[in-house]
Amino acid sequence: MHSDQPSAADDPAEVADDIDKAALARVMRTVPLGAAVLAGSMVALLVIGYLLIYLLIFIPRGTVG
């Protein structure tokens, strides 16, 4: 890199903050729970949608084969 070209590392806003290990551990204790709740509720919505279509639309339309 030429010295006359600016680097992102020169800008303090672009450089990562110092990470407080204890704070990170505290956050990481709840992040997996949040991810599980988010993924679980999204899958639950998908399954509920599938069941509603299957039971209220597909089944009443009757026999086919």
Added chain:
Amino acid sequence: MTELHPEMHERRILGTELLWAFGVGVLIALTLGMIVFTALTMGINPPSNVERIDPKTLHLSGEFAEHNLGTTVGPDGSTTVRIIATQFMFVPRCIAVPRGRLVTLRLATPDVIHGILITGTNVNTMVVPGYVAQVHTEFTRDGDLLMPCHEYCGTGHSEMWATVQVMTNDQFKPGADGRVSCAQR
């Protein structure tokens, strides 16, 4: 603040993944169970029929000759509908079927791939040249249903549709030859 030992942390992640995998396994088993249950108790199956027919000659003689098309009630009371799907129409354009009885739809095409669905029912199949598409169903409500071609078959595709006239037992009267045509409405 105490930090988890890396091994404990790994074990916790593994436990979460196993729990998630178990939940997904239960969902898949539930879905497959429902499909098998409805197939065995309600007769809801994907239509499946492998039967060859020569598309070049199907209109000349045999099952799909013109005089055989439409609705026929056999001596045993079974209702069979034979339809040709061709660019860009169904022959016949109106199909008479009884309400509350098992109906067999048989379709063939002499040209390109077509497809049918009947609105408000689970009837939905492809019609592929060289094969006879067959669907068994039972219509539960009387009235006129739309049967469009649902597989793009050329420039006239959007004009390709037929009417399925579902008749009550009073209206569905086969003639001496066992054939039933749509009522003029």
